[in-house]
Amino acid sequence: MHNLCSATQNVAAMPKKLWQPKVETEEHPLLTVNGVSKYYGDRAGCLHVSFDLYPGEIVGIVGESGSGKSTLLNCISGRLSPTYGSVNYQQENGDLCNVHEAPEHLRRMLMRTEWGYVHQHPRDGLRNNVSAGANIGERLMGVGMRHYGNIRSKATDWLERVEISKNRMDDLPRTFSGGMQQRLQIARNLVSNPRLIFMDEPTGGLDVSVQARLLDLLRELVAEMGLAVVIVTHDLAVARILAHRLMVMRGGHVVESGLTDQVLDDPHHEYTQLLVSSILQV
Amino acid sequence: MNHTINTTQKTANATPLETGYNFAFLDEQTKRMVRRATLKAVAIPGYQVPFASREMPMPYGWGTGGIQLTASIIGQQDTLKVTDQGADDTTNAVSIRSFFQRTTGVATTEETNKATLIQTRHRIPEQPLTEDHILVYQVPIPEPLRWMEPRETETRKMHAHEEYGVMHVKLYEDIAHHGHIATSFDYPVQIAGRYIMSPSPIPKFDNPKMDNCPALQIFGAGREQRIYAIPPYTNVHSLDFEDHPFSVQTWDEVCGLCGAEDSYLDEIILDNEGNRMFVCSDSNYCQQRLKAGHAGAMTAPQGQPAATRTESNEENNA
Numbered sequence A: 001m002h003n004l005c006s007a008t009q010n011v012a013a014m015p016k017k018l019w020q021p022k023v024e025t026e027e028h029p030l031l032t033v034n035g036v037s038k039y040y041g042d043r044a045g046c047l048h049v050s051f052d053l054y055p056g057e058i059v060g061i062v063g064e065s066g067s068g069k070s071t072l073l074n075c076i077s078g079r080l081s082p083t084y085g086s087v088n089y090q091q092e093n094g095d096l097c098n099v100h101e102a103p104e105h106l107r108r109m110l111m112r113t114e115w116g117y118v119h120q121h122p123r124d125g126l127r128n129n130v131s132a133g134a135n136i137g138e139r140l141m142g143v144g145m146r147h148y149g150n151i152r153s154k155a156t157d158w159l160e161r162v163e164i165s166k167n168r169m170d171d172l173p174r175t176f177s178g179g180m181q182q183r184l185q186i187a188r189n190l191v192s193n194p195r196l197i198f199m200d201e202p203t204g205g206l207d208v209s210v211q212a213r214l215l216d217l218l219r220e221l222v223a224e225m226g227l228a229v230v231i232v233t234h235d236l237a238v239a240r241i242l243a244h245r246l247m248v249m250r251g252g253h254v255v256e257s258g259l260t261d262q263v264l265d266d267p268h269h270e271y272t273q274l275l276v277s278s279i280l281q282v
Numbered sequence B: 001m002n003h004t005i006n007t008t009q010k011t012a013n014a015t016p017l018e019t020g021y022n023f024a025f026l027d028e029q030t031k032r033m034v035r036r037a038t039l040k041a042v043a044i045p046g047y048q049v050p051f052a053s054r055e056m057p058m059p060y061g062w063g064t065g066g067i068q069l070t071a072s073i074i075g076q077q078d079t080l081k082v083t084d085q086g087a088d089d090t091t092n093a094v095s096i097r098s099f100f101q102r103t104t105g106v107a108t109t110e111e112t113n114k115a116t117l118i119q120t121r122h123r124i125p126e127q128p129l130t131e132d133h134i135l136v137y138q139v140p141i142p143e144p145l146r147w148m149e150p151r152e153t154e155t156r157k158m159h160a161h162e163e164y165g166v167m168h169v170k171l172y173e174d175i176a177h178h179g180h181i182a183t184s185f186d187y188p189v190q191i192a193g194r195y196i197m198s199p200s201p202i203p204k205f206d207n208p209k210m211d212n213c214p215a216l217q218i219f220g221a222g223r224e225q226r227i228y229a230i231p232p233y234t235n236v237h238s239l240d241f242e243d244h245p246f247s248v249q250t251w252d253e254v255c256g257l258c259g260a261e262d263s264y265l266d267e268i269i270l271d272n273e274g275n276r277m278f279v280c281s282d283s284n285y286c287q288q289r290l291k292a293g294h295a296g297a298m299t300a301p302q303g304q305p306a307a308t309r310t311e312s313n314e315e316n317n318a
Ligand SMILES: Nc1ncnc2c1ncn2[C@@H]1O[C@H](COP(=O)(O)OP(=O)(O)OP(=O)(O)O)[C@@H](O)[C@H]1O
Pocket: A040, A043, A044, A045, A046, A063, A064, A065, A066, A067, A068, A069, A070, A071, A072, A234
C-alpha cells in the first residue's frame, strides 16, 4: 500500500550501514523518548529513560528478569502511561504525536496502522477464534478494505512471506505449531505496512532451531520493509543478530547503551560485563 | 411519545383490569427514566444507551427489555400488537399481550395495519410499516461486537472510535468457510453511516425493511440493560463485501396457504411421510391475503392435492 514506497525510499536514503549513528543523517527521529519513568505504587518499573529511534533502526533492550524491559516497552508503545516523561512519535503524515497526550482514538489508530506489537505468546497477539487468513486480513478490513478477493490475496502473500503454506489459510491458529503461530502474529502486524514494530521476547517460547529460523525471517522482513523495531529480549544472542543498538537495563535504569557490537565486545558497565561473561561461559 | 390512534378494536374488554398496579405496571418515574433513555437512543441512532432495567413479573429472556419499552410509551389510545416470530398466538406473545391488557386496558389487535404499537420478537411484519407505527424489538444480546471482544470497556471504545474492522472479520470467516456470507439472523447493520448495531435475531430477510422505514424502531435488552433505536427514515446498511454483496433469503416455493411470493416462509412438516409445506411466518399477513381472496396450493378449491390440514396450521407455524 501507500507507505511501502515511502519505506523503500527511507531505506534508499539511508546510509549503507543502518547502524551508523543517525546524527549524521538529516532524518528526524521516528520516536523520541524523554525521561520516561514508571512507578507501580512505590516500586519503580523503569527510571529516567531517554533515547531516539530513527527510521529503519533496530534497538534491543536487554537485561535480567525484572529489570524493567517490558515496562519500558509498554510505556513507549503507548500501552502503559509513564509516571513521568514523554514519548513523541513522528507520524507518517509528518505530524508529531505526543503518544500519551494524544487523543485515544489517534493512539489506537496508530497502534493498528503505523505500528505493530508482537507479543511473546502468540495467543496474546492473535485472534484465536478466527482463521489465519482472517487474522492477517483484520488490519486491512480495519482501514476500510471491502473486497474479499483482494483481502484474501493479500493474506496469501503474507502467509507465503512468513513461510506458512497457503492451504493453511482457513485453519485456526491453535492448529499451528508455536513457531507458525509466531510467524502468523508477525504477518498480522506487518500486513498494514507499519513503520514501527515493538516486540517483547518474540522468540522466547520457541525451541532453539525454530528460534534461529524466526530470527532470520524477522531480519529479512525488517530490512526489506525498512522497519524500525524496539525489541525486548533477555537473550544476548538474539540481540546480537537483530539489533543495531542496545540498551542494557538493570533495576529500572539503562546502565549502558550503544552500538550492539561495541556494547557486547567491549562492555563498559560492570553489569554488562557480567552479562556478557555469563554468556561466554556457557 | 403519544401517538394518534387510527383504529380501535376493543378486544381488551374480555380481560378485567388488574388493580393495585400503575398503568402498564411500571411506576411513572421508571417510565420517565426509560423514555429519557429512549429519547437519547433516538437522538444517537444505533447507539446503545444503558438504562436501569427493572424487575418485571417474568424472567429475563422473556422479552423484559421490550416489555419495559412498551410499558413506558404505551398510552390509553394506543392499539397494541404483540408478535413472536411472526405469530400472535404463541405462548410468549399471548402472555405479553395479556399482561398489557390486564395492566392498561388498551385495545389490542393482531392486524399490523390497525396497530399503533407493535412489540415483536424475531420478525418485522410483512405489511409495510407507516409513520403511525412504533416497532418495539425484544433483544437478547445487544452488542454486535461481543463475539469478538468480551470486555464491555473495550467494545465501548471500539464503538466510540468506530473501530469496526472486526465486524468484517466475521463476514470474512463466513465466506472463507462457506463460500458465502452464511450469517442469516441478527445480521449486523450500520445505522446512518455511524454505529454498528445488532438488529436482534430477525432473519436477514427483514433487514431491508429497517432501511428508511417510516416507523420509529426501538430495541430493548432487559438483561443487558440497553436501549437503542432507529429513527424514522434512517439509512440502515447491512454490512457486506464489494464482491459478496448483501442478499436476503429466497425460496423456490410460495406460501402454501395464501400463495404469497414475497414473504418469509416457515417450513412445516405435515406428517411422518415427509410431506411438508411452506407458509408465511407472518400469520396476520397470510390471513389478510386469504381474506382478500388469495389462495395457495393447500387452500385452492379444486384439482389440488387434498390439504391434510386447514388454515389452523398457522397456529403452529412459529
Ligand atoms: N503490573 C505491575 N504491578 C506492579 N509491579 C510491576 C508490574 N509489572 C511489573 N512490575 C515490577 O516492575 C519491575 C519491572 O518489571 P518488568 O516486567 O518490566 O521486567 P522485565 O525486565 O520485563 O522482566 P522479564 O524479563 O521477567 O519479563 C519488576 O520489579 C516488576 O515486579
